[in-house]
Amino acid sequence: MRIIRGAINLKKNSKKEIKHCTEKLMNEIVKKEKLKERDIYSIIISVTKDITKKNPCTIVRKMGFVNTALMGVQEMQIEKSMPLTIRFLIHSRGKDSTKFYYLKDTAKLRGESEK
Incomplete structure (x- = not known):
């Protein structure tokens, strides 16, 4: 099984921005990993508490x-954590490996997990 993690942060909590960022992250992962729906077992999508206008799962479902x-x-509420952030944890068919796709300011999150 292959694990793919990704994250993206929003400029604001709006339906349009949630849709745009969810699609951007999903499209980036699908394109780079050459994934088809049949390759993906499951996706866990977490959001910070300040994302309330639209459900990213609904957007991914509508993407096919x-x-x-x-x-x-919803993400755990941790002091000083990055606001307006959507995270993906994808379980897919493939070789044992973990890939990371952190878009926009979320590239900073990779260093957070090591502190």
Whole structure:
């Protein structure tokens, strides 16, 4: 099984921005990893508490991932954590490996996990 992690941050909490950023992150991962829906077992999508206008799982479903198990959750509230952030954890068919796709300011998050 292959694990793919990704994140993107929004400029503001709006339906349009949530849709744009969700699609951008999903498209980046699908393109770079050459994924088809049949390759993906499940996607866990987490959002920070300040994202409330639209569910990213609904957006991914409308992108054509109708048979993929999707679960949306809210991130833990940690002091000084990055606001307006969507994170993906994708479980897919493939070689054992973990890939990371951190778009916009979320590239900073990779260093956070090591502190």
